Amino acid sequence: MTTQNLLVELFVEELPPKALKKLGEAFAGALADQLRAQGLASEDSLVTAYASPRRLAAHVSHVWLKAADKAVQQKLMPVSVGLNTEGQATPALLKKLAALGADVSDPAAAVAALKRAPDGKAEALFYDSLVTGATLDTGLQKALDEAIRLLPIPKLMSYQLESDCELPGWSSVHFVRPAHGLVALHGSTVVPLKALGLTAGRSTQGHRFEAAVSPVVIEHADHYAETLARDGAVIAGFEARRAEIVSQLAEAAARLGGGVRAIEDEALLDEVTALVERPNVLVCEFEPQFLEVPQECLILTMKANQKYFPLLDAQGRLTHRFLVVSNIRPEDASAVVGGNERVVRPRLADAKFFFDQDRKKTLASRVEGLSRVVYHNKLGSQGERVERVRAIARAIAQPLGGEALAQAADTAAQLAKSDLLTDMVGEFPELQGIMGGYYARHDGLSEDIAFAIEDHYRPRFAGDALPRSAAGVVVALADKLETLVGMFGIGNLPSGDKDPFALRRHALGVIRMLIEKDLPLELDGLLAGAWPVFGERVVDAHTALADFIYDRLAGALREQGYSAQEVDAVLALRPQRLGQVARLLAAVRAFAALPESPALAAANKRIANILRKAGEVDPHVNPQLLQEPAEQNLYQAMQRFVPEANAQFEAGDYTASLQTLAALRGAVDAFFDDVMVNAEQLDLRLNRQGLLKSLHEAMNRVADLSRLAA
Structure with a gap:
């Protein structure tokens, strides 16, 4: 039996950009899996996922019009239940056979057609039948319904469609976004599907403004991407569109010369790819005076609020130019460029205003205000938390660097959370710590203290850099230990995939600092020294926390290529100096x-x-x-x-x-x-x-x- 390639497309209103890539892959994957399960596609069938802001589609190669018939053997019941002492069929057996569609007009013949085989300690009766293979019309309908049901939709929408039946009225539809079109082609033939109140055809829509024709007619399943690009001005494939954006970003930066390059951000790239159908990268700029603001602030506001790509010079410093990925390609792009420059200017002005206002107060003057900020209802305010971090930091610093390091760590720990009360961090929480470092330098504090304040959240994620100074390491350790001890002490532990206080990440941060800095500190001593600073607020969960840290260490070591036996052998003795583990x-x-x-x-x-x-x-x-x-x-x-x-x-x-x-x-x-x-x-x-x-x-x-x- 010959095969044809299959195309299915759902045309919808703009999909959630952060979920688009996952939605596209899930839709194509589930559709293909369902076709394979029904025998309409083979394991060798190639699956291509398409996802643009307004469509989810899948192309599956070598799909049959009808699946092959399949021989099936079913166990009916034990022989002792199905046959009486004379070997004749019991009513229970005849009823079961009739339910399966077997001819029971001649019970003796029906029994003769059955097979007897051992089943555990007894013998059972088995019935051989030939199951007719699914047709593409019914099989694809089932596959599409299941693919829609299994979509990882962040949040469903409910909307109304006018009923297409004889009775007037409206019907409710639940989907990620309102759907307006359905295409289903087996080769060049339309497959009569229905979904989300739609009937399948061969017509879809292209770009909202730049499509050459409307509607766009897909003549053959294999011409989908080509037809959309030619007639609809849409790059249908997510990866193809992403690659086009990467290429245009590099070309635009190269034209400016001087080693300028666009900032690298995979998440931003994915999000922008999900926002445009026909990418067009344009160079924009803002007034150089805004560069007086810390570049982290400007970069964050451009990326988070505007989805722009800031441009860095050869030394990694922010320039006054940025790249925007437009969804249109006008002959004269000056209006698009000017519009984006006007939009970004108030954002940058806000950042400059926040920065200027924040510097009117010192970090030290903000410390008192932390006592009015709740950290946790069982653990008190941020001010109380700061005092605990200070005490833990001094205890860690003394054996590492004596009173000098203890004093530096104490000062940094006292000021480290003060930037939480600044306007800049209030607007951009991601900048906490970073802004503290800038404001510390403005207050005349040493670079060592500024680095310690800036770095005390490090490492923030897997692969992140460790704190740059000894004081920074001490305060970062103290901060993470305070969080771990406090949360374990009130029984607020991670469960399953839920870890709202990022305790796993904090534990891995402690592990990394102890190992990579080869600190002469014993884990039990660190934990034992942290419990008393909480007073009566917590119970002693020292053993549970130590187990948690060693579990995280074991997982990290296995990821590095050590065998489970090697890791178990070493960690069974609970080595106290984690720097010696390697x-x-x-x-x-x-x-x-x-x-x-x-x-x-x-x-x-x-x-x-x-x-x-x-x-x-x-x-x-x-x-x-x-x-x-x-x-x-x-x-x-x-x-x-x-x-x-x-x-x-x-x-x-x-x-x-x-x-x-x-x-x-x-x-x-x-x-x-x-x-x-x-x-x-x-x-x-x-x-x-x-x-x-x-x-x-x-x-x-x-x-x-x-x-x-x-």
């Missing part, structure tokens, strides 16, 4: 590659089981009670190699420490072959348990090697 993992990986590793890991697992059953065991060994040659040899080997391994461990050479201990493999194997640990004589049993306890402690300083056992 070296511990490297040592475990090197140990696992040794030929002695499997046997020693298995022995470690066996030793752990013996000690667990024995309860409290004293690691002391009396050499006089070592009777068997194998236990004497193990003790002597330990006397030789364990001190060397311990010295290497203390020196931080974890790989060498484990490799030294690998020399015990032969003595350990012989011990378990020849020695009965749980001897009847009490002193012998306790001595042998003590020997194993001392061996276990020596071998598991780097990691729990039993976790490497298969």
